[in-house]
Amino acid sequence: xxxxxxxxxxxxxxxxxxxxxxxxxxxxxxxxxxxxxxxxxxxxxxxxxxxxxxxxxxxxxxxxxxxxxxxxxxxxxxxxxxxxxxxxxxxxxxxxxxxxxxxxxxxxxxxxxxxxxxxxxxxxxxxxxxxxxxxxxxxxxxxxxxxxxxxxxxxxxxxxxxxxxxxxxxxxxxxxxxxxxxxxxxxxxxxxxxxxxxxxxxxxxxxxxxxxxxxxxxxxxxxxxxxxxxxxxxxxxxxxxxxxxxxxxxxxxxxxxxxxxxxxxxxxxxxxxxxxxxxxxxxxxxxxxxxxxxxxxxxxxxxxxxxxxxxxxxxxxxxxxxxxxxxxxxxxxxxxxxxxxxxxxxxxxxxxxxxxxxxxxxxxxxxxxxxxxxxxxxxxxxxxxxxxxxxxxxxxxxxxxxxxxxxxxxxxxxxxxxxxxxxxxxxxxxxxxxxxxxxxxxxxxxxxxxxxxxxxxxxxxxxxxxxxxxxxxxxxxxxxxxxxxxxxxxxxxxxxxxxxxxxxxxxxxxxxxxxxxxxxxxxxxxxxxxxxxxxxxxxxxxxxxxxxxxxxxxxxxxxxxxxxxxxxxxxxxxxxxxxxxxxxxxxxxxxxxxxxxxxxxxxxxxxxxxxxxxxxxxxxxxxxxxxxxxxxxxxxxxxxxxxxxxxxxxxxxxxxxxxxxxxxxxxxxxxxxxxxxxxxxxxxxxxxxxxxxxxxxxxxx
Amino acid sequence: xxxxxxxxxxxxxxxxxxxxxxxxxxxxxxxxxxxxxxxxxxxxxxxxxxxxxxxxxxxxxxxxxxxxxxxxxxxxxxxxxxxxxxxxxxxxxxxxxxxxxxxxxxxxxxxxxxxxxxxxxxxxxxxxxxxxxxxxxxxxxxxxxxxxxxxxxxxxx
Numbered sequence: 001x002x003x004x005x006x007x008x009x010x011x012x013x014x015x016x017x018x019x020x021x022x023x024x025x026x027x028x029x030x031x032x033x034x035x036x037x038x039x040x041x042x043x044x045x046x047x048x049x050x051x052x053x054x055x056x057x058x059x060x061x062x063x064x065x066x067x068x069x070x071x072x073x074x075x076x077x078x079x080x081x082x083x084x085x086x087x088x089x090x091x092x093x094x095x096x097x098x099x100x101x102x103x104x105x106x107x108x109x110x111x112x113x114x115x116x117x118x119x120x121x122x123x124x125x126x127x128x129x130x131x132x133x134x135x136x137x138x139x140x141x142x143x144x145x146x147x148x149x150x151x152x153x154x155x156x157x158x159x160x161x162x163x164x165x166x167x168x169x170x171x172x173x174x175x176x177x178x179x180x181x182x183x184x185x186x187x188x189x190x191x192x193x194x195x196x197x198x199x200x201x202x203x204x205x206x207x208x209x210x211x212x213x214x215x216x217x218x219x220x221x222x223x224x225x226x227x228x229x230x231x232x233x234x235x236x237x238x239x240x241x242x243x244x245x246x247x248x249x250x251x252x253x254x255x256x257x258x259x260x261x262x263x264x265x266x267x268x269x270x271x272x273x274x275x276x277x278x279x280x281x282x283x284x285x286x287x288x289x290x291x292x293x294x295x296x297x298x299x300x301x302x303x304x305x306x307x308x309x310x311x312x313x314x315x316x317x318x319x320x321x322x323x324x325x326x327x328x329x330x331x332x333x334x335x336x337x338x339x340x341x342x343x344x345x346x347x348x349x350x351x352x353x354x355x356x357x358x359x360x361x362x363x364x365x366x367x368x369x370x371x372x373x374x375x376x377x378x379x380x381x382x383x384x385x386x387x388x389x390x391x392x393x394x395x396x397x398x399x400x401x402x403x404x405x406x407x408x409x410x411x412x413x414x415x416x417x418x419x420x421x422x423x424x425x426x427x428x429x430x431x432x433x434x435x436x437x438x439x440x441x442x443x444x445x446x447x448x449x450x451x452x453x454x455x456x457x458x459x460x461x462x463x464x465x466x467x468x469x470x471x472x473x474x475x476x477x478x479x480x481x482x483x484x485x486x487x488x489x490x491x492x493x494x495x496x497x498x499x500x501x502x503x504x505x506x507x508x509x510x511x512x513x514x515x516x517x518x519x520x521x522x523x524x525x526x527x528x529x530x531x532x533x534x535x536x537x538x539x540x541x542x543x544x545x546x547x548x549x550x551x552x553x554x555x556x557x558x559x560x561x562x563x564x565x566x567x568x569x570x571x572x573x574x575x576x577x578x579x580x581x582x583x584x585x586x587x588x589x590x591x592x593x594x595x596x597x598x599x600x601x602x603x604x605x606x607x608x609x610x611x612x613x614x615x616x617x618x619x620x621x622x623x624x625x626x627x628x629x630x631x632x633x634x635x636x637x638x639x640x641x642x643x644x645x646x647x648x649x650x651x652x653x654x655x656x657x658x659x660x661x662x663x664x665x666x667x668x669x670x671x672x673x674x675x676x677x678x679x680x681x682x683x684x685x686x687x688x689x690x691x692x693x694x695x696x697x698x699x700x701x
Numbered sequence: 702x703x704x705x706x707x708x709x710x711x712x713x714x715x716x717x718x719x720x721x722x723x724x725x726x727x728x729x730x731x732x733x734x735x736x737x738x739x740x741x742x743x744x745x746x747x748x749x750x751x752x753x754x755x756x757x758x759x760x761x762x763x764x765x766x767x768x769x770x771x772x773x774x775x776x777x778x779x780x781x782x783x784x785x786x787x788x789x790x791x792x793x794x795x796x797x798x799x800x801x802x803x804x805x806x807x808x809x810x811x812x813x814x815x816x817x818x819x820x821x822x823x824x825x826x827x828x829x830x831x832x833x834x835x836x837x838x839x840x841x842x843x844x845x846x847x848x849x850x851x852x853x854x855x856x857x858x
């Protein structure tokens with residue numbers, strides 16, 4: 001299939017009931033296969049192509065997993081080019097058609113990649129103006145662009161459209177030092193716009209990896225061990241092989257059943273009689289923290305200032321506490337899925353991946369191919385949250401498709417998703433601190449183990465401090481330190497560190513007898529955090545009161561990679577059942593320039609909801625290598641009945657370039673809830689999630 | 702193979718030549734090409750596979766083909782199309798009541814089933830009716846608002 005056929009195929013794929021327009025066939029593909037060099041190409045033609053009808057094809061290596069970058073990136077391109085938003089067609093995450101990208105995570109799409117795309121679009125517009133200048137016989141400063149049409153400032157009859165200028169061809173001319181628009185010149189950026197994926201998603205027409213079914217497709221189900229570390233001893237597939245339409249593949253530890261129907265492949269897998277060795281792991285979710293502390297790798301110093309001993313000597317009150325949290329699952333609604341197809345030695349893989357270019361390299365390495373012979377196509381993702389940076393299912397599909405000689409889909413079951421996920425690591429944070437007689441913090445020592453470094457440092461003005469971290473969220477530590485895979489989970493490490501830091505700040509405020517907002521303001525230097533706290537306080541109706549006030553009010557704030565958030569919440573705690581009901585959350589966020597305000601609000605709301613999950617209910621249960629949570633009946637996600645009212649305040653800050661919005665608001669949620677619970681019942685919860693059982697236990701203690 | 706099983710799918714009579722013990726979600730997606738129905742958990746815990754059978758919202762991953770013989774099945778494709786969305790779908794669009802979109806077909810159909818039976822639900826009733834539909838992106842508050850808003854504007858009739 002050549003690229004043009006592909007565009008036709010994706011543009012008008014007949015699946016289900018009708019014609020799904022995901023990418024109009026008039027949009028043009030870039031001329032060259034993008035560079036295999038892992039860097040953003042300089043040539044704007046790699047990102048943009050203008051069709052004869054004036055439609056703009058925008059090609060980016062980012063992927064859309066719900067976070068709305070398909071819309072926000074289209075806005076940036078439309079803004080710089082001066083074309084209507086609905087004239088921009090996004091094609092994302094296809095390694096043959098899109099320029100290289102490092103991966104969609106870390107709230108990077110807008111703040112890191114946004115300037116690259118804006119620069120490309122601004123240069124394209126400047127070149128188009130020069131071309132129009134030649135055509136219309138007027139200097140560029142006598143021309144204006146509106147909705148993709150260049151016209152003379154004083155003679156509207158003299159006009160030429162982008163489409164007419166370019167005729168769908170790549171643009172040869174290039175310019176250097178083209179400036180992007182100033183914020184004051186924005187006409188689209190900063191406005192609420194409809195999401196580009198809305199129509200497809202609400203009608204079920206949006207395609208995810210599992211929805212793609214080429215002729216001859218076989219679904220594969222793979223035999224998994226019952227526990228991490230268990231090894232396959234024997235597998236008897238004779239019963240499975242007798243089932244009609246079933247093909248069994250058995251090579252060493254790889255045992256898979258294939259069938260043209262996924263449920264029948266799964267049924268066949270159930271017929272395999274397998275014996276495994278027991279897992280060597282003796283850890284469980286109760287003993288894990290002791291183990292993580294005992295087996296921790298050497299700690300690294302992240303920051304040090306003054307002398308802890310001197311700070312301790314100056315203090316009249318000292319406070320030491322240890323904060324813990326467990327492993328949490330990404331649990332995207334769409335499990336990891338991939339489809340692999342081999343054609344004449346070339347491998348094409350459709351995958352629910354957050355990193356198509358990284359996956360291409362991994363596939364090439366695993367299959368002994370050059371990257372040029374591997375193509376990764378990324379349909380819509382049904383959520384990612386960091387968990388789809390790792391895509392073993394794609395490697396499995398590629399291997400099985402090669403052996404089976406037909407296209408093979410591997411779609412993990414929910415049980416596999418819980419078993420094979422790369423969890424957010426459990427972590428422990430120990431904080432030692434002290435107050436002087438005026439209620440100022442004199443020293444602060446933060447020692448984090450296993451969770452990772454991000455947000456371990458304090459933003460408060462504290463003269464004597466030391467911050468250390470042992471182990472990272474990417475792994476580290478001795479072999480078997482974690483009994484299963486761990487990895488990036490929305491704002492890795494930050495949720496654990498901010499839970500500890502902002503809980504501890506509240507405890508110090510209580511010790512000082514000062515309102516927790518006031519206590520923070522006294523120790524803050526960053527005017528943006530001060531402004532966010534004040535904005536949140538105003539919207540929430542915060543009336544200062546020493547803790548605990550009995551009102552169930554909580555506050556927490558953070559500066560996460562230059563996006564500032566301040567949150568306030570009101571909770572009610574049922575002392576009999578231990579249940580925590582979150583009534584409302586106010587989140588004030590300063591993220592610099594806001595590209596799509598409603599998109600930013602959606603991300604904040606998502607952070608709040610996911611934060612309710614890790615704060616109140618989510619924790620992976622495991623024992624001896626076995627993952628005890630296999631589905632949503634025991635691993636509870638936040639539901640409609642758990643929802644608070646959520647109010648988002650976006651603080652205008654046009655002087656700061658657009659920062660990330662996918663992560664910041666989630667980092668404060670743990671401490672926010674802990675602080676509100678403390679304010680309600682006078683008891684400090686030191687371990688997440690703050691389940692009813694833990695609330696009851698804390699009340700008894 | 703047993704004889705084909707007849708049912709009405711999105712208003713059209715269809716005959717499915719498959720084992721009656723197979724689950725409807727797989728039949729819809731793989732035998733009938735209706736991929737708008739999603740499979741999120743396979744055990745009826747997440748609601749992504751929700752379809753309507755004779756007007757009742759059911760989990761198609763846990764509903765056998767045999768059990769819908771002779772009945773009317775409505776999937777997301779039968780409710781509205783990209784160029785002609787249903788009012789429930791329009792309400793979800795207007796409020797951006799989705800993010801990744803994977804749970805959305807199930808949400809939309811659950812909302813539709815609710816509004817058919819209870820044209821003016823309060824927020825608590827909406828939350829109760831949709832509590833078994835999971836969303837990991839956190840679009841809940843928008844979904845509640847979209848449904849309430851539609852109900853006040855005349856619902857689905």
